[in-house]
Every structure is written in structure tokens, then in C-alpha cells.
Amino acid sequence: xxxxxxxxxxxxxxxxxxxxxxxxxxxxxxxxxxxxxxxxxxxxxxxxxxxxxxxxxxxxxxxxxxxxxxxxxxxxxxxxxxxxxxxxxxxxxxxxxxxxxxxxxxxxxxxxxxxxxxxxxxxxxxxxxxxxxxxxxxxxxxxxxxxxxxxxxxxxxxxxxxxxxxxxxxxxxxxxxxxxxxxxxxxxxxxxxxxxxxxxxxxxxxxxxxxxxxxxxxxxxxxxxxxxxxxxxxxxxxxxxxxxxxxxxxxxxxxxxxxxxxxxxxxxxxxxxxxxxxxxxxxxxxxxxxxxxxxxxxxxxxxxxxxxxxxxxxxxxxxxxx
Ligand code: A3P
Numbered sequence: 001x002x003x004x005x006x007x008x009x010x011x012x013x014x015x016x017x018x019x020x021x022x023x024x025x026x027x028x029x030x031x032x033x034x035x036x037x038x039x040x041x042x043x044x045x046x047x048x049x050x051x052x053x054x055x056x057x058x059x060x061x062x063x064x065x066x067x068x069x070x071x072x073x074x075x076x077x078x079x080x081x082x083x084x085x086x087x088x089x090x091x092x093x094x095x096x097x098x099x100x101x102x103x104x105x106x107x108x109x110x111x112x113x114x115x116x117x118x119x120x121x122x123x124x125x126x127x128x129x130x131x132x133x134x135x136x137x138x139x140x141x142x143x144x145x146x147x148x149x150x151x152x153x154x155x156x157x158x159x160x161x162x163x164x165x166x167x168x169x170x171x172x173x174x175x176x177x178x179x180x181x182x183x184x185x186x187x188x189x190x191x192x193x194x195x196x197x198x199x200x201x202x203x204x205x206x207x208x209x210x211x212x213x214x215x216x217x218x219x220x221x222x223x224x225x226x227x228x229x230x231x232x233x234x235x236x237x238x239x240x241x242x243x244x245x246x247x248x249x250x251x252x253x254x255x256x257x258x259x260x261x262x263x264x265x266x267x268x269x270x271x272x273x274x275x276x277x278x279x280x281x282x283x284x285x286x287x288x289x290x291x292x293x294x295x296x297x298x299x300x301x302x303x304x305x306x307x308x309x310x311x312x313x314x315x316x317x318x319x320x321x322x
Contacts, residue, residue, distance in 0.1 A: 062125075065122065072153040079143070086172075097118060099247060109273050169229070
């Protein structure tokens with residue numbers, strides 16, 4: 001039986017042309033300030049802008065991000081997983097999905113990808129991906145966002161939605177983000193890691209500035225459940241219990257252990273619902289490009305990219321209060 005992903009994949013080439021034509025014609029609003037073009041991104045039509053302090057690309061504007069964001073009405077049963085990209089979003093999403101749905105089978109959600117089960121608020125590409133728009137989803141809605149706290153639609157704060165935030169050693173975030181942009185069709189980053197790292201610190205990568213993002217959520221840790229990638233590594237069952245308590249969906253010890261087992265790196269890399277291999281079909285990554293979404297899944301890969309001194313300086317920068 002053809003899946004939604006197959007339907008999207010069947011239109012891949014036509015879709016690439018349509019997107020390129022739309023990007024070419026797009027006129028971002030006046031309060032979107034264009035950043036200087038970084039020649040290391042080889043895909044010419046995606047440009048980066050600063051909007052209310054945050055770097056966003058013209059990509060979400062294609063699907064009416066701003067209108068959709070204004071229209072978004074949070075509901076009390078909404079669960080929102082927020083993060084700076086590459087901090088362990090997918091990991092926490094899958095864990096949350098399993099807690100909310102009491103899911104203990106190997107392939108959660110019948111193998112449907114998280115992109116459909118747990119859509120991204122920031123890029124309302126429901127139409128092109130043949131998804132149910134977030135506005136029309138049934139409760140409980142599970143929603144992902146990389147928007148900083150201050151850019152969340154106001155009703156998230158007033159509508160009693162539950163918000164979880166995952167953060168990670170910023171050095172590992174930076175390494176993972178570098179590889180992500182090398183892999184993604186709409187970026188094709190070809191600069192060196194050092195060049196990418198410098199643009200990360202200058203606050204010129206998508207969703208930057210990094211420190212404001214993390215600290216913006218941590219400042220609200222009284223209402224936002226904040227977990228770390230490193231905690232997920234060290235004791236996942238404990239994180240499952242914290243999430244379950246926060247979402248008021250208690251789990252037994254056996255369920256917590258099962259969810260922890262099914263959210264290991266190896267399990268999620270095998271699971272078609274979580275490994276993002278469908279991007280090879282839908283054109284998000286170039287087939288045969290380096291790496292995959294589930295890349296290494298390690299704590300401390302930064303040591304392969306920074307010297308000890310560089311790593312210490314980067315961490316010091318990242319922790320400075322802003
Ligand atoms: P690496 O590139 O370091 O491997 P996000 O979901 O926020 O985009 O983050 C992606 C990062 O989380 C990638 O990091 C990916 O491999 C890692 N990841 C995803 N699921 C994981 C899991 N179950 N265990 C460990 N790491 C995981």
C-alpha cells in the first residue's frame with residue numbers, strides 16, 4: 001500500500017522545481033533582515049534572515065509560517081517538545097510519544113514517521129507533505145518546535161499546553177548541526193567545521209542565537225520540563241518517569257524499561273518511524289550524500305573536532321549569561 005511518503009516521493013522532481021520557483025519569487029516581510037550570504041551554503045535559494053532577534057530562513061515563509069503561527073491556538077492537551085536543533089529533539093519526541101500513547105511495540109505508531117505523528121510547528125508544510133495540518137489534528141496533539149521561548153505563539157503560554165525542552169553539550173550540538181547542514185539538500189554546506197563553528201558563535205546559523213535559545217527556556221524551568229541529552233544517555237528510564245509525571249500519564253516500571261529500550265540509538269536507527277531515512281525519498285537529503293540523520297548518537301564527539309582548549313573556550317562562551 002502506498003504511504004504518504006511514497007505519494008510525496010512520487011512528485012519529488014516536480015516538487016523540487018516548484019519549491020525553487022517559489023523561493024525565487026518570495027519577498028520576505030520588511031521586518032525580516034537579510035543576513036549576508038554565506039557562500040559555504042551551496043543551495044542558492046535558501047537565505048537567512050533575522051526576525052525578532054532569531055535567525056530563520058525564507059523556507060518556512062513558503063508555507064505561510066507567520067500566518068499559521070498567528071492562527072495557532074494551543075489547547076490544554078497539547079504537548080510541545082522544544083529544542084535548539086540537534087540537541088536530541090527526535091529522541092525526546094519518540095520518548096514522549098511512547099509515554100502519551102502507552103506504546104511499547106518495536107515500531108511506534110505503526111511505523112509512521114515522527115514527522116507525521118509529531119509535526120513541526122515552525123514549517124507548516126502539511127500541504128506538500130500530505131499531512132493533517134496542526135490546526136486540524138485531534139487531541140492530544142504532539143508538536144515539535146525549534147522556536148525560541150519568546151517566539152512561541154502566545155497561546156502556548158496562556159493555554160496550559162505542556163512544554164518540554166531538551167538541551168545538549170553545545171559542542172556536540174555544533175558538530176551535529178554542521179553534519180546536518182552538509183547532508184540537507186536545501187543547504188549543502190561545504191565550509192570547514194571551523195567556519196561553521198564561527199558562524200554558530202556569531203549567531204548566524206538557523207535558530208541562532210544559541211545562548212539566548214537555551215537560557216530563554218531554562219529561565220522558565222518552573223513550568224517547562226527541561227531535560228538533557230546527557231541525562232537521556234545516562235538513565236533513560238529515569239527520564240521516562242520524569243516525563244510521565246510531568247504529563248500526568250503514569251507508567252509502570254516495566255513500561256518505563258520498555259520505553260527506554262525502544263529509544264536506544266540502535267533501536268531508533270532501525271525504526272523507520274524515527275530514523276528519518278524517508279528523507280532520502282522525499283528529497284530532503286541527497287541520496288548518497290555523506291551521513292544519515294541518526295549519525296553517531298554519542299556524548300563527546302566534539303573531541304574529534306575541537307582541541308581541549310577550543311572546547312573549553314566554546315563551553316565558556318556558551319554558558320555565559322545573556
Ligand atoms: P549526532 O549527529 O551527534 O549523531 P535532533 O533530533 O535534535 O535533530 O538531534 C539529532 C541528534 O540526536 C543526532 O546526533 C542523532 O544521532 C541524535 N539522536 C537521535 N536519536 C538518538 C538516540 N536514540 N540516542 C542517541 N542519540 C540520538
